[in-house]
Amino acid sequence: MLAAMVSVSARPRECSVARTLEIVGEKWALLAVREVFLGNGRFDEMVRRTGAPRDTMAARLRALVGTGILERRQYSEHPARFDYHLTEAGRDLYPVILTLMRWGDKYLAGHAGAPLVLEHRCGHRLSAELVCQACGEPVVVGQARPVRSR
Amino acid sequence: MLAAMVSVSARPRECSVARTLEIVGEKWALLAVREVFLGNGRFDEMVRRTGAPRDTMAARLRALVGTGILERRQYSEHPARFDYHLTEAGRDLYPVILTLMRWGDKYLAGHAGAPLVLEHRCGHRLSAELVCQACGEPVVVGQARPVRSR
């Protein structure tokens, strides 16, 4: 009888972070996407450069294709061979990858420095920063508050 | 004998994305961090709002404290009670969370719209965008290329 009242705030939050992680949060998924960003869309190459078990990589690629993040394309007819490409949804994961990379560069790189440096087309070393699209100010914790929450 | 030559490019890439995911990529880790961002630093509340098993949440919190992302603080003496706070490294995960959220808002929200809307202090709805710190231009795939890679 009181279940409804008791369970107020007792159920998990509906949340875009949680939903996104359900799709790309499994082990190796984002590293597969990273490889495609770096231009390696072939199965064997992805296995080699990520270190994932072939089995797991195969499962991830199936899932990423299924959710519309990657696209599987045939690049050779006669030995039938396939590789993977980013869809628009996949390309939109770029910011996720870059922010993860930035955090790692800052906290885990050690004396050797960042393992991979990107150069922006403006000629400078790419250091990606999150800004508010409206005012252009960098987004800092505590300067944004929830308005509506379901 | 040829092992060294054969293994050229055969080993996993050194990569800040991979390193970061080793720390925050386990299931529930980023959702625990999300809760702290939203102001819920207590164990029971985190379990309720994320849906994680208590056991797993306990393990994640231990790990996040261990890697310096969260800090465990006593907030009550007599029934000894603890809650969790972000360290600087933890606060620096804000961009990661926001980009994941943005992707979910765009691709997984459906007709109901974003489950959580944030308002930036400038008064506008927060829509966070990644820009190049040097030139201020939005970062788009294909406009950055690797310079150095170990």
Add this chain to the structure above:
DNA sequence: TGTGTTAGTCCGGAATCTGGACTCACTGTA
């Protein structure tokens, strides 16, 4: 014929995740 390449599959053991019951030390209420 024999070696190499590439995109996978198959397998059994190991590691992780899961829900649910339980604990311990209180507090606040009847």
Add this chain to the structure above:
DNA sequence: TACAGTGAGTCCAGATTCCGGACTAACACA
């Protein structure tokens, strides 16, 4: 004094996932 919470966990056994390595199929090249 008894008795129902509250809050931060722990314990457990079963389910799920991950793991490395061997294997396959269909070619190309020498």
